[in-house]
Amino acid sequence: TSVLHVNMLSLPAMNLRGTIPYSIGVLSQLQQLYLQTNSLHGEIPSSIGNCSGLTIISLYENSLNGSLPDTICTLRNLTRAELYKNDLSGSLPDHFSAMTKLQGFNIGKNKFTGPLPATLGSCLELTQLISADNDLHGTLPDSYGALTKLQYLAIFSNSLYGTIPASYDGMVALTYFHVYNNQLSGTIPDMFGGMPFLEYFYAGLNHLSGSLP
Numbered sequence: 001t002s003v004l005h006v007n008m009l010s011l012p013a014m015n016l017r018g019t020i021p022y023s024i025g026v027l028s029q030l031q032q033l034y035l036q037t038n039s040l041h042g043e044i045p046s047s048i049g050n051c052s053g054l055t056i057i058s059l060y061e062n063s064l065n066g067s068l069p070d071t072i073c074t075l076r077n078l079t080r081a082e083l084y085k086n087d088l089s090g091s092l093p094d095h096f097s098a099m100t101k102l103q104g105f106n107i108g109k110n111k112f113t114g115p116l117p118a119t120l121g122s123c124l125e126l127t128q129l130i131s132a133d134n135d136l137h138g139t140l141p142d143s144y145g146a147l148t149k150l151q152y153l154a155i156f157s158n159s160l161y162g163t164i165p166a167s168y169d170g171m172v173a174l175t176y177f178h179v180y181n182n183q184l185s186g187t188i189p190d191m192f193g194g195m196p197f198l199e200y201f202y203a204g205l206n207h208l209s210g211s212l213p
Contacts, residue, residue, distance in 0.1 A: 010034040012058070020039040020064075021042075025050035037061040043086075049074045049125040058082040060106070066148040068092055068107075068123075077101055084108040084130065091115070092136075097122040108154065113158065116155070118143045132178070135159060145170040156180040156202065164189055164208075174198055187213060 007029050016038035024030075025047025027128070029056060030164045031043040040062040049071025057072075060082045072081070076098050087146030091114030098100070102123040120198065121143025127150060138160040144150070145167025152170070158176045163186035164179070175197045184206040192201060193213030 008032040008034075009051070011038070013037040016040055020045055020059075022050065023088075027051055030054070032056045033078075035059045035062070035198040039063060042066070044069055044072070046071045048072060051075070052077070052079055055101075056080045059086065061085045065089065068112075070095060073099060075099065079125075080104040082106050082188045084110070086110050088112060090144055092117050092171070094119050096120045099123050101125055104128040107134070112136055114138070115116050116141055116160070120144065121146050124149065124157055125172075126150050130154040131158070131171070132156045133158075137182055139163075140165055140168075140179075142167045144168065147171055149173050151197075152176045154178040156182070160184060162186075166191070170199075171195070176200045178202040179206065184208055187211075 004026060004028055008031060012034050019042030020040060022045040024045060028050060030051045034059045040188040043066030045062060046069040051112035054075050055077050061186040065088060068088060070093045073093050074107040078099055079101050080103060087112040094117040096117055103125050108130045115138030116136055119140040121141055124150055126147050129150060132154045135162060136151050140160060142165045145165060148170055151173050160182040166189055169191035174195055180202045187210035188208055190213040192198060
């Protein structure tokens with residue numbers, strides 16, 4: 001039927017209620033999904049992985065719960081995932097290596113636990129990575145130092161610990177670095193003093209020591 005050829009589904013701020021149907025997976029031609037700012041609940045269906053042409057998923061400001069399905073990591077064409085301000089929980093999948101076109105990943109203000117996915121460091125087109133206001137723990141992945149196009153890193157208000165990796169000197173495009181309110185320790189690496197585009201550096205409410213670079 002003709003509905004199977006839909007390439008954009010845009011229903012933002014429509015006071016939608018209920019769940020995202022599992023049958024969304026039949027929309028194999030879907031490229032853009034905009035369901036933000038509604039009252040949707042329930043889980044993101046694993047069938048989303050069948051929408052292999054998806055470039056944008058915008059589900060922010062709903063009441064979605066459950067974990068982030070592993071199948072989202074099979075979406076090789078995805079450039080932006082906006083999932084912030086929901087009730088999503090559990091550990092994040094760590095199979096992002098195939099998502100080579102991903103530019104923006106925002107999961108802020110959810111209830112995710114577990115570590116930051118190290119494989120996001122393979123998403124070399126990333127310019128924005130936001131996982132603030134969750135309950136993530138573990139260390140900052142060394143692999144993120146490969147993100148030479150990353151401009152905006154916001155991982156504040158979690159339970160991350162350990163030091164800021166020296167590999168982050170590879171983030172040569174960084175303008176915004178926000179790790180406020182974690183449990184990070186050690187010194188602030190000198191590299192931040194030499195980053196040409198850095199405008200905002202927030203690292204308060206941690207256990208960092210030493211002098212500013």
